[in-house]
Amino acid sequence: MRIKRLKIENIRSYKELDLSFQDGVTVVSGVNGSGKSSLLEACFTCLFGSKTLDKDFVISDIIRKGATKASITLEFEQNGHDYSVEQFFRNDPEKGRASNTGAILRRDSEILFDQPTRTYDAIRSLLSMDEEAYRNCVYIRQGEIDVLINSKPKDRQKMIDDLLQLGKLEEYRERASSARIGVGRHQKDTERRIREVDAAVRAIEDSNPAERLAELRTLSGNLEREIFSLNEKRDRALSLKEETLKKIAEFRELAARKTSVQSQVKELAEKKDRAYLQIGSAEKSIISARNAREGILDRIRETRSGHGFEDGDLEVILSGIESGERSLRDRMSGISKNRAVLEKEQSNLAESLAENRKQLGELERSVSQGKEKLAGLQSEAEAARARIVQLEEKRSSVIANLEPLGLTVEKLDNIEEIFDLVTDQQKNLHGKEKELTVKLSEIQERMKRSGDLLSKGKCPTCMQDLKGSCIEESTAADSQKAKELQAEMAALKKKQESLDSKLGRVREARTYRNDMETAGREIKSLEDTIKGLEKVGTEYRSMIADYDKRKEDLSSRRSLIEESSGGLQGRIQVLKQELEASEKEHATSMKLIEAARKVRMDLLESDRIRADISQTEERISGLREMISIFDSQIAEKQESLREIDSRSGGFDIDKLQSLLRDYEEAFGVISSEIERLHKERESVSKQAGMLENELRRLEEQKATLGRLNNRVEYLNAIYADAEELEAMYMRIRSQLRSNNIGALDTFINEIFAFMYTNNAYSHVRLDADYNLTVFEKDGTSLEPRLLSGGERALFNLVLRCAIYRLLSLGVAGRQAGLPPLIMDEPTVFLDRGHVNQLIKLIDMMRDIGVGQILVVSHDESLIDSADHVFTVEKDPVTNSSSITAK
Structure with missing residues (x-):
């Protein structure tokens, strides 16, 4: 893999950046906090997206302060193809929330994937490593240089195995083991099922279901013929019963008609009696009404005489009196209206006079309050003007200070x-x-x-005099x-x-x-x-x-x-x-x-x-x-x-009812017998059906037994294959680990000997569990973590470079196309002598074929030895970083 170009928008301190990379050693220099390491983090984040962030950081931490969107684009060459990865981010500065909104992977300008998860999987497959392997081998981050040495033996073994792809073989072995165990469970279940089915077949055959079924079918035919004979007898009894019922019904209908006619005769006699009573009552009421009318006529004559209108038409007289009454009422109404108008007018004048007095009082109070308020406003304005004078004096004092x-x-x-x-x-x-x-x-x-x-x-060590040394x-x-x-x-x-x-x-x-x-x-x-x-x-x-x-x-x-x-x-x-x-x-x-x-x-x-x-x-x-x-x-x-x-008179009802009881009793007896025979036939049919089902089940169980025997033979073959596959993965993993340990040990000692010429140390040993031991020239063993700070840092670089070199060869000795070797501030714990050794290490990696090496450092020696140098500067006013190439 060869990085060609990096484009950034609103990442960390970079508002906008477009940077091209060349082959060889590239050093990025600048003062602390200028944004050097942000370039390497941008490359890392562009490849693996949000997977690069640990639990202490979130996406919003990498986005420039105040920005609402950001993006990173990384272009690189791999296996003869041009690739580009684009990561897009969106940010809400007020809420402090950000998200990875998109990721696009292109090959030769053609889009392969446009979704973050699928892009991540494609990059991991393309580089043959995930973000963890990238950190442990390719990207040596500031402050993480001694991760491998300080790790527990088991963790170090897992990290290096994963880097060398041995973890896949262990994963495959575990899958084969799980498959073998699963097949074993199926074998046991199938054998148990065979035993159960075989026992069921023998139990059915021992009960002779075919003979029992023939006996039941003969019995069912006899019952059917007996039921047919009884049905004929029941039909005759039913016919006689219905005929008797018709005669009884005709007799009862005549009796009901007689009762109804007798009731009607009685009702007509009662109506006749009531009519005679009503005639007597009406004659009495006529006499009473005539007497009442004579009394009313006497009262009329008396009233006419008393009021002077005994002669003449009553309606004409009443009309004249009512006309005079209406004239009087109209005159009274006119007087009342005129009086009411005058009284209302007088009342209005009185109310107006009272309202006039009230308004005069209110105006007097409003004038007095207005004058008081006006005096208060003038006083408040004078106080404000005095305060302005004080503030002007204070401002002049500040200017003087x-x-x-x-x-x-x-x-x-x-x-x-x-x-x-x-x-x-x-x-x-x-x-x-x-x-x-x-x-x-x-x-x-x-x-x-x-x-x-x-x-x-x-x-x-050598007992030589140190004076002048x-x-x-x-x-x-x-x-x-x-x-x-x-x-x-x-x-x-x-x-x-x-x-x-x-x-x-x-x-x-x-x-x-x-x-x-x-x-x-x-x-x-x-x-x-x-x-x-x-x-x-x-x-x-x-x-x-x-x-x-x-x-x-x-x-x-x-x-x-x-x-x-x-x-x-x-x-x-x-x-x-x-x-x-x-x-x-x-x-x-x-x-x-x-x-x-x-x-x-x-x-x-x-x-x-x-x-x-x-x-x-x-x-x-x-x-x-x-x-x-x-x-x-x-x-x-x-x-x-x-x-x-x-x-x-032609019906004997007692005899008819006696015959009806006899017919009903005969019908009930025959029906009960038919019902009993039906139940018996139904029971025989159920038993026959059960025997037929049992015979069908016998055939099904025999077929199932054959299938289960075939399945056992198939599972035995699968189990043997899974055992052989599990053993094969174990052999291959053990062989590859042994080969890789030998190769890694060789590379570590080659680089170690190259780095530590004329030093007190002789060689390094890597055992089968990836434990590292450093030997002094006198044979004394020493754990790497006991080395001095600078030597320990350099030894970690040696280990990382040896792993990188082994990975670059691939499984079959061919170039695997790994990313550039990246080092972030590798000289932090190195003195001048160890810095020179680091430069030798970088030269060695370049000589063995590492196409690109990116180093972040402000060490002058590293800068002088680089093929390309980028200088990072940060504007303290805008808080923006920029890069210039030397």
Whole structure:
């Protein structure tokens, strides 16, 4: 695999980047925090998507602050094809949520996959490793260089086995073992099933189902013939029973008709009696009505005589009286209306007068309150103007305080950017100080070890005199370098003190800026308040003048109302007297109308009684005719009774009922016997059906037994194949592990010998469990974790490069097309001597055919030895990183 191009949008500190890569060694340099490692993380994330993030990070951590979307595109060449991977991300800065919205894999510009999960699986297959293997072999991340050495033996064995694809063989062996166990379970289940089916077959055959079925079929035929004979007997009994029932029904119908006719005769006699009673009652009511009518006529004559209208037409008289009454009522109504109008007008004048007094009082209070409010507004405006003068003085004081700080009011607008810039410079100095501290600590540790050796005078290994040796020279060089680093740290501290002082002045200026802004906002608010108060004051003055004018109008109107009210009272008194006279005359008319109406009602009542008498006489005549009809109907019904008695004499009901009981008893006995025979035949049929099912089941069980025997033979063959396959995977895995351990041991010692020439160590041993042991030249064994910090870091690089070299050869010795070898800050724990060894290691990897090596470092030696150099810089104002190629 050869990386060709990386494109970034809104990732980490990169707003936008388009970077091309060449073959050879490429070093990415720059100060701490500039964004060097972000390039390597972008390549890693583009290949494997969100799988690269561990539990302490989320997708939103890799997206540039404030951005809503981001993307990474990585172009590379593999096996003669051009590939590109694109990862797309979406972010919600307010909620802090982000997601991997898309992933596209292209080959030779043609889309292969456009979904994150499928793209991840394709990349893993293409590189023959997942993100974990990539981290452990290809991508040596900052701070993770000694993961393999510090791991437990079992974890180290799993990691290296997975890198060398041996984990697949173990997975296949486990699958074969699971298959073998599963086949064994099926064998046992099938053998148990054979035993069960064989026992069932023998049990059925022992019961002789065919012979028993023939016996039951003979018995069923005999029962069928007996049932047929009994059905014929039952039908004859049923015919005789129905004939007897018809005769009984005819007798009962005649009896019912006789009872009905007798009831009708009785009902007609009762109606006849009721008619005679009604005639007597009607004759009595006629006598009573005639007496009542005579009394009413006497009362009419008395009333006419008492009120002077005994002669003449009553309706004409009543009409004249009612006409006079209506005229009086109309006159009274007119007087009442005129009086009500005048009284209403007088009431309105009184209400207007009271409302006038109320309005005058309210206007007096409103004028007084308006004047008080106007005085308060003027006082409040004066207080606001005095506060503005105080704030202007405070703002002038702030401006005067800015001059000693070297700032102006205009510069305060950019004070936040100045603060961020100074803060970033301070962080850079802290990072540089930490870096110098680490270097000084390593030099001092190395000087201490060298001092211990020089104090002994001779090398404890070769017993040579150390005076004038390279150790003495390197100690002197380290001492000089330590002085230079201390001087550089002293200069850094002075810069830090200067920056701290400057940061304090900037913080003070931020306070002044806040005071200026607060005072400005308050002045603006007070000026707006004054304008509002002046506007309200003008409105109050206008309102008071308007109230004074309204008071004058109300006083004039009150005088007019009092004059009008006096004239209305005299007119109301005159109308009252006229109404009293009309009411007396109207009462007399009403008495005459009441008497006339009473006479008219009595006349109507007399006419009604006369009509009732006439109707009652007609009703008596009708009742007498009905009695004659009832006599005729009774005679007809009695003739019908004599005819019914004649027809009923030909039936002997007791004999018919006795025959019916005999026929019903015979029918019941025969039906019971038929039902019993049916049940017996049904039982025989069920038994025959059960035997038929048992015979069918016997055939099915025999067929099942044959299939199960065939299945056992098939499972035995499968079980043997699974056993052989499991053993084969174990042999292949063991052989490949042995081969890989031998090859890896050879590569580790080759690189180790190349790196540690003229050193105290002789070789490294890798055992079958991937345990590593370092041997000194005198044969003493040493665990790698007991090496010094720089030697341990370098030894880890040797192990990583040996694994990378083995993977690059592939299983059959061909190039597997691995990604470039990537190292992130590999010199962090290395002194100058070990850095030179690292450069030798990089050269060796390049010489054995590693096409691309990417290194992130600010070490000058690595930069000088690189084929290509990219320099990363970060703008402290925009917080954006950029890259230039040297």
